[in-house]
Amino acid sequence: MPPKRSLPANGGSTEPPVNAVSERVTIQDVAKAAGVSNSSVSNYMNGRLHRLGPETRTRIADAISGLGFRPNQAARQLKTGKTHGIALVVPSIVNPFNGQLVFAIEQAAVRAGYGVHLCNTMRDAKVEKGFLENLVGIGVTDLITIAPLNTRRGYYAGQNDLSVVAIDAIRSDLRLPKVDTINLDHESAIALAVEHLFALGHRRIAYVTDPLITYSRVMRLSGFRKAMEEHDLSADLIVLLDEAHGARDIADAEMVDVGRNAAPEVLKLEVRPTAVIAFNDMIALGLMASFRQAGMSVPGDISIVGIDDVWVSQLSYPGLTTVRQPIEAMGAAAVERITNPSAVLAGAGTDTLFLPELIIRQSCGKPPRPSGRVGKPPEA
């Protein structure tokens, strides 16, 4: 059997922490080096400093940094049953909204000492379910999910002892004992867009949306109806893309194509709208490119407003007027629900609603004069 190096058998040379071939340094090595027991080292590692003499404390600290000790998380997890990992289940990070959100979440998580397990579901319920089942094996008990699909289907249900924070979902949909939700006030977001357009003089406003498979999609549509009604306008100009148009294959990136394909549908509407609100920025940008390719001027002939204010919306010309979601705050809030669970509402769960903000750029103007088909020149 290989040498066990229980004693300093090598010729008494001056090389204590042998920096060469990395042999895993354990809590025992530290204890030995510091001349204390492993439980003291453990206490030190876990911040139970009040149980250690000041002398002991420094000895341990020195030993740890001297040996470069890194506690084995697997062992710790096996013992405690707790992880410092958050699973992040998201349709696809290629979608810029999700990308920014995941980024924000990861940053907040790291700040709180957590790591992040990324899972792109592709909006495929089976894939999503597969992740959920793996999670318990990995030992993850905290989960942040964006626009979850396996809600009513009940895949989440049964995953008890899993505490989830759901962004873009309703609490009751996930049949779980411990659920918090984070959402934008979608109806207000749409209302902001409608009001802006109304103030500019628009009366024929269309709404373009993806299939209603997520909470936000449902709420924004209903928000559109309500907001239009409040202004005594007809909410008939709705383009609801079907599954075939849907963005499921290439990780949501083709939502742009969705917008592109929607443009003709908008122009085919029985009443020609003077403005269109898109479910999100990507669709808005796709619409814009398509309209301009067709020789129309934005906002001369038609105004466009998006929702999300993802970074991409800054690179269009004209700049896209949109309604901002406070992505960073939402990400931070999600992590906070996990790292700092509400003691009061323990078990009950919370719902957090974030307020949208209108970002005015150049894609909206007054409606074209009612008669001709060409309005004023696009320049502001």
Added chain:
Amino acid sequence: MPPKRSLPANGGSTEPPVNAVSERVTIQDVAKAAGVSNSSVSNYMNGRLHRLGPETRTRIADAISGLGFRPNQAARQLKTGKTHGIALVVPSIVNPFNGQLVFAIEQAAVRAGYGVHLCNTMRDAKVEKGFLENLVGIGVTDLITIAPLNTRRGYYAGQNDLSVVAIDAIRSDLRLPKVDTINLDHESAIALAVEHLFALGHRRIAYVTDPLITYSRVMRLSGFRKAMEEHDLSADLIVLLDEAHGARDIADAEMVDVGRNAAPEVLKLEVRPTAVIAFNDMIALGLMASFRQAGMSVPGDISIVGIDDVWVSQLSYPGLTTVRQPIEAMGAAAVERITNPSAVLAGAGTDTLFLPELIIRQSCGKPPRPSGRVGKPPEA
């Protein structure tokens, strides 16, 4: 104390795997249920099926699915020292190239039975170092890094028993025993762009790049010089953005701004270029928006070509001509290096170079007539 249910104490009803409160089912439970020993179950789980009688096999299979057994990864990892996790260290997934790459990697990893730990470094060497140090604690030994920073600085060095696949880096820069690299043939990529422009009649071609802090940035610039030289053209028209212009704060999303800010610099060049090649699509798109805002026509007054062909480049108008990186293949290759390490080159490491492809859209045309300042109308 709560009932331990060691015996079916409830009135003998027909509910064997008690689906209620999840008490962790272990390998022992399975063994007991199947009437075999735990090592047999272990063998089953690890695919050593040839050591099991066909009868035993099915009994175990039934028990596993019946009880819903999920092996505890922490325990397994503690024992074997191996994880099924890959750490993914990336500047920021908000950058669409990185986003698509991370997506591709995650998909490939999951397919191979691995999970992914996401780490956004923000191009901050300290953050990157912090991740590296955590990794050993987590037990991750496989690492995919994109455009690593801590190379010459030596942070990676010392992390022996860490096998890394580096995308956008050179092997010798990471002083590690086990490194594979995945790169685009950057010089060919630029050559493709230059040739395209040259064929259209351009002779005064500018190149806009971010600070040279990554391998790709260095190589593309040198590629530009070589390609121009090959066509007997001067490679003087170079706009090298300084750190101040650099994209470090907001997760690379502001690379668009970089492009925006670069536009005036391009126009200030002593010789006015008729075409500009950007280091990547984001900068190209920023340039385009800025030029058009200044009243210039693309490609009428100036042609633009990007590099990467990220999905974003599809939503500009005119469409951006660019040089595509085979992102999905690169991601798959990176994962493959880990899941399927070359037996032959064990220890040596490999370098894989991917070939670029020119994607022609609408942002390039013939150069404007040498005299006037306005070329032909922008419409194709």
Added chain:
DNA sequence: GTGAAAGCGCTAACAG
């Protein structure tokens, strides 16, 4: 204030 000892759930020898 500190140490000894018993496992967490799994794998991998090694016996049978």
Added chain:
DNA sequence: CTGTTAGCGCTTTCAC
């Protein structure tokens, strides 16, 4: 072909 057994590195009572 199958069962027994000894830990992986850590945390955590519980004595001292």
